[in-house]
Amino acid sequence: xxxxxxxxxxxxxxxxxxxxxxxxxxxxxxxxxxxxxxxxxxxxxxxxxxxxxxxxxxxxxxxxxxxxxxxxxxxxxxxxxxxxxxxxxxxxxxxxxxxxxxxxxxxxxxxxxxxxxxxxxxxxxxxxxxxxxxxxxxxxxxxxxxxxxxxx
Amino acid sequence: xxxxxxxxxxxxxxxxxxxxxxxxxxxxxxxxxxxxxxxxxxxxxxxxxxxxxxxxxxxxxxxxxxxxxxxxxxxxxxxxxxxxxxxxxxxxxxxxxxxxxxxxxxxxxxxxxxxxxxxxxxxxxxxxxxxxxxxxxxxxxxxxxxxxxxxxxxxxxxxxxxxxxxxxxxxxxxxxxxxxxxxxxxxxxxxxxxxxxxxxxxxxxxxxxxxxxxxxxxxxxxxxxxxxxxxxxxxxxxxxxxxxx
Numbered sequence: 001x002x003x004x005x006x007x008x009x010x011x012x013x014x015x016x017x018x019x020x021x022x023x024x025x026x027x028x029x030x031x032x033x034x035x036x037x038x039x040x041x042x043x044x045x046x047x048x049x050x051x052x053x054x055x056x057x058x059x060x061x062x063x064x065x066x067x068x069x070x071x072x073x074x075x076x077x078x079x080x081x082x083x084x085x086x087x088x089x090x091x092x093x094x095x096x097x098x099x100x101x102x103x104x105x106x107x108x109x110x111x112x113x114x115x116x117x118x119x120x121x122x123x124x125x126x127x128x129x130x131x132x133x134x135x136x137x138x139x140x141x142x143x144x145x146x147x148x149x150x151x152x
Numbered sequence: 153x154x155x156x157x158x159x160x161x162x163x164x165x166x167x168x169x170x171x172x173x174x175x176x177x178x179x180x181x182x183x184x185x186x187x188x189x190x191x192x193x194x195x196x197x198x199x200x201x202x203x204x205x206x207x208x209x210x211x212x213x214x215x216x217x218x219x220x221x222x223x224x225x226x227x228x229x230x231x232x233x234x235x236x237x238x239x240x241x242x243x244x245x246x247x248x249x250x251x252x253x254x255x256x257x258x259x260x261x262x263x264x265x266x267x268x269x270x271x272x273x274x275x276x277x278x279x280x281x282x283x284x285x286x287x288x289x290x291x292x293x294x295x296x297x298x299x300x301x302x303x304x305x306x307x308x309x310x311x312x313x314x315x316x317x318x319x320x321x322x323x324x325x326x327x328x329x330x331x332x333x334x335x336x337x338x339x340x341x342x343x344x345x346x347x348x349x350x351x352x353x354x355x356x357x358x359x360x361x362x363x364x365x366x367x368x369x370x371x372x373x374x375x376x377x378x379x380x381x382x383x384x385x386x387x388x389x390x391x392x393x394x395x396x397x
Contacts, residue, residue, distance in 0.1 A: 008235045015316045023320045027331075034332045036278040057333060094272030096201060104335055121272045126340040128206060129350040130197030 037104050040083040048109075056085065056115055057104040057123070065099060075114075078103060089117040096122035163380045164389050166240045170373040170380075177370035181363050188359030196356050208266040210356055213341075214364040216259035219287060220322050222252035222368055226294075227319045230312035239383065240376070242308035245315065246298060247375035251368055253291035260284060271335055279328035280336035283321060290318040304383065 001009070027034065037057030038048040048054050058078035065076040073090045087105050097103065102123035110116045129137075160166050192210035199206035226248035233242030263281070264274045275281065294314055301307035329338045340349050341357070349357070384390045 005235055012231050012235060012312075012316055015313060016319060019317050019320045023324070027324070031332065034279050036276070036332065036334050039333075094270070096270055119273075121276070121335060122270065123335055124201055124270055124337055126337045127348045128209070128340065128353050129200050130352060131200045132197070133350055134200035 039080040040078060040085045041080055043085060043109070043115075044083045050109060053106060053108045053118070055104055055106045056087070056117075057102065058084070060097070060099050060101050060103055062099045078105070086114045087117050087120070088114045089120050091118075091120070093120055094122040096124055161238045161240055163240060163384050164387075167377055167380045170377050174370045174373035174377070177366045177373065181366035181370055184359045184366065185363030188356050188363055191356035192360060196353055197350070199353075202270055205266065205269050206353070208262055209353075210360050212259060212262040212266055213357060214361040215255050215262060216284070217361055218364045218368055219252060219256040219259050219284070220325060221365065222248050222255060223287065223290070223315075223318065224322060226252060227315040230308070230315040233308055234312035239308075240380070242304075242312075243376045243379045243383070244372065245312070246308070247372050247379060248368075249291055249294045249298070251371055251375075253288060253295065255364075255368075256284065256288040256291060260288065273335075276335050278334035278336055279332045280325065280334050283325045283328050287318075287321055287325060290314075290321060294318070 037055035040056070040058050042048055043056060048056070056078065058080045061077035061079050061084060065074065067074045071090070072092065073088070074093065075086060075088050077084045077086055079085075087107075088110070089105065089107075097120065102125070104121045104123060105115065105117035106119045106121075107115055107117035160169060188210070193207055196207075196210075198204050226245045229241045229248065230245035232238055233245060260281075263284075267276070268274050294311055297314055298307050298311050301310055326339075328334060329336055341354070381390055381393075
């Protein structure tokens, strides 16, 4: 390869590597702020801001959802497996909201320690399957068959 | 092989090669796209959680894949054009930018339309959505820079540097859902483990992805043909071609 072209190729390499390193450093420095939500464990550990709004994410605890029959008020627990918190919300929940579902709520911690959410968003997982397959897996699970690939 | 590539670098040869290749890619896009779309919209099952809304995936996911694939392709072509001063390669990079920008736009819009019914919001500033928006701005910046510089060769060099700088964003988009917690879910098809999508949904998804890729190839070759004609308008073979028709 002639030296001019070689130099240009090296220049291209240096640009990519240099910008890559710069971006990596910036992202590592900002990682706290790039994360969309705090987990209940982080909140319990005091990492979340106490005096302004933030997002809290986790799985809706099984059997924890209680609705007020006369209004849109709903209260439920979210957990990350280790710690859990109570979320209080007045409003319409997304269609995907159900027990065991991942959710992200935005709000602040109230005086009583509950999380007062202004907005509740549902996360969905990366699994896609027809309802019949889900039903078959459910049946298999209840019969005690465990399949590594489908365990969630 | 090298010889063949070397000869393709000549604008005249590339012009004729691109004409027939574009036709075949266009046919492939239709052959995969029409049955793929039929399977996706009418003959694939609803999702166990998302119901019928999952059908947005068959446009959203291929568009998002292509937005990244086109960018990598554009940056690679721009680098070849910058290092070896091959004009056809610069033309490929130049022709790719608007196509990539439209795929990115399509991915963002379909994602937004999907996010409202499923997540409950049109937009959220999580790492995946934000980095994809930055990709759209990179494309737009590339197009703007190209248009701002009058001289073709200077423009090719300047935009190649921009394209190379932007390449850093591609792994960030892909890994954003693993490195940080986001509202967007993790990768389904490209994870190292088995894809966690049922085959009845994977088949139309892959057909749509092949169709989108072929569509990109067909359109980019057509655009490169136009650019070659414009660049070479004073050369003998182009005059001959123009006189003939």
